[in-house]
Amino acid sequence: xxxxxxxxxxxxxxxxxxxxxxxxxxxxxxxxxxxxxxxxxxxxxxxxxxxxxxxxxxxxxxxxxxxxxxxxxxxxxxxxxxxxxxxxxxxxxxxxxxxxxxxxxxxxxxxxxxxxxxxxxxxxxxxxxxxxxxxxxxxxxxxxxxxxxxxxxxxxxxxxxxxxx
Numbered sequence: 001x002x003x004x005x006x007x008x009x010x011x012x013x014x015x016x017x018x019x020x021x022x023x024x025x026x027x028x029x030x031x032x033x034x035x036x037x038x039x040x041x042x043x044x045x046x047x048x049x050x051x052x053x054x055x056x057x058x059x060x061x062x063x064x065x066x067x068x069x070x071x072x073x074x075x076x077x078x079x080x081x082x083x084x085x086x087x088x089x090x091x092x093x094x095x096x097x098x099x100x101x102x103x104x105x106x107x108x109x110x111x112x113x114x115x116x117x118x119x120x121x122x123x124x125x126x127x128x129x130x131x132x133x134x135x136x137x138x139x140x141x142x143x144x145x146x147x148x149x150x151x152x153x154x155x156x157x158x159x160x161x162x163x164x165x
Contacts, residue, residue: 002038005031006038006042006044009042009044009045009048010044013044014028014044014047015028015031015044015045015048016028017065021065023065023067024048024055024056024065025065026052026056026062026063026064026065026076026079026082026083027064027079027082028045028048028052029049029052029079029083029085029086031045031048032045032086032089033082033085033089034085040086040089040090041090052083053083058073058122059118060075060080060098060099060101060102061074061075061076061077061079061080061103062075062076062079062083063075063076063079064076064079069123069126069130070116070119070126070130071116071119071120071126071130071131072119072122072123072125073119073122073123074116074117074118074119074120074122074127075102075116075117075118076116077103077106077113077114081099081103083095083099084096084098084100084103087099
């Protein structure tokens with residue numbers, strides 16, 4: 001499997017989202033740390049990280065992939081942390097510090113951290129489409145209830161279906 005992944009990257013120059021989609025995907029950061037499929041100095045991996053930094057940065061955080069529309073394609077703390085982890089691995093303490101600060105600034109007063117941030121500014125129509133109001137309008141709630149505990153975090157999502165009483 002590792003050889004197939006590496007061969008695909010050698011052909012494309014980066015570790016792409018999938019065999020069907022040559023876009024960069026920030027989850028490719030995990031190929032080095034923590035999964036150790038490739039070394040952080042692997043030529044295609046270095047280009048992948050550079051592409052992530054160039055194409056997926058959103059006000060200091062990292063988005064998933066270029067064509068993502070989920071909640072307006074905001075920046076994800078988990079992906080920003082993954083980039084910070086990469087920076088630590090290669091000795092870029094300033095880069096790691098920037099990622100840490102971006103994440104730290106997004107905790108609310110009760111210590112909660114949302115799933116993603118900034119989608120409402122980056123792509124308002126898709127953010128609204130995925131928000132609970134948009135889901136109601138499009139009929140996609142499907143028995144789920146809007147989350148009331150963390151929507152203030154700008155990380156709108158729906159709670160699991162509730163059991164009928």
